[in-house]
Amino acid sequence: MAKSDMKILLVDDHDIVLRGMRHLIEDILGEECHVDxxxxxxxxxxxxSFRTYDLCLLDVELPDAPGITLLRKIRQICPGIKIIVNTIHEELWIIKDYFDAGVEGILFKDVLSSEIATAIRRVADGDTYFCKRAEQLRRLIETYEMPSPKELEVLRLIASGKKTDDIAAEMGxxxxxxxxxxxxxxxxxxxxxxxxLVLNAVNHGLLPTSRI
Structure with missing residues (x-):
């Protein structure tokens, strides 16, 4: 399939970002590609639901649905779609969800437009692209055994300064x-x-500093 035949969906809750991304993609892939x-x-x-897309650049911080939920629904509707996630969140368990979902790319919102262009080219060519920080987080995920959801809750309560008996009472x-x-x-x-434990959790993105 020629790149000019590609159908691309941009998802972002800021109109100015959508406009900028549209111009960027048309510069990269040519004006004949279809961008919604x-x-x-x-x-x-x-x-x-009414158009099959080849690629989606997905802002996962939308007001009306969690990012991973939307991603999975898009995958169900368009099984062959390639997804590049655009996010501000670097928490390890959140990024793990995106890797587990099989996304073709992960970008953080502080990357330059040139890196966005590189990611789109790579993914459009059938490759994957993860920005440097996303690659670092993937190596951490592969190195450390991820805590279970219950353990993460205990971790958050430990970080808040609660003692064992208090945590037990709160969690039943x-x-x-x-x-x-x-x-x-x-x-x-x-x-x-x-x-x-808390220091390592913060360093590895399991415990955002805003939560402690």
């Missing part, structure tokens, strides 16, 4: 169970104590 825009998850799903679990989760967390994050 959507400013909400509802619009994106509506667009994909026994103190022994909380201590078991804590031991698993220490092992998975290669930490010797709670302070080091």
């Amino acid at each position: 825009g959507a400013m909400t998850a509802a619009e994106a799903l509506s667009q994909t 679990l026994s103190s022994n169970t909380i201590e078991t989760h804590r031991r698993h967390l220490l092992s998975k994050l290669h930490a010797r104590n709670s302070a080091e």
Whole structure:
């Protein structure tokens, strides 16, 4: 398929960004490619319901749906679509969701337009493209055993300064169970104590600093 035959969907809740991305893509792939825009998850799903797209540049910070939920719905409607995620979030468990979903690209919103252009070219040619920070996070994901959702909740409560008995009461679990989760967390994050556990969690994107 010639690039000029490509159908591309841009999803972003800022009109000026959509306009800029449209011009960028037309410069990269030629004016004959078909580019549509959507400013909400509802619009994106509506667009994909009546047109099959080859590539989607997806802003996952939309007001009406979680990014991973929208991504999976788009995949269901357009199984062959290639998706480049555009996000501000660097939390490890969020990025892992996107890798697990099989996206073809991940960009953070501070990348230059030239890198966006590179990503679009690579993905349009059938390759993948992950910005430098996304590649670093992927290596971390491969290195560390990811905590379970329950363990992540215990981690967040430990980081907030709560003690074992308080965490147990809040989560409706026994103190022994909380201590078991804590031991698993220490092992998975290669930490010797709670302070080091929280520090490693922050460094690896498991615990945003805004949450502690």
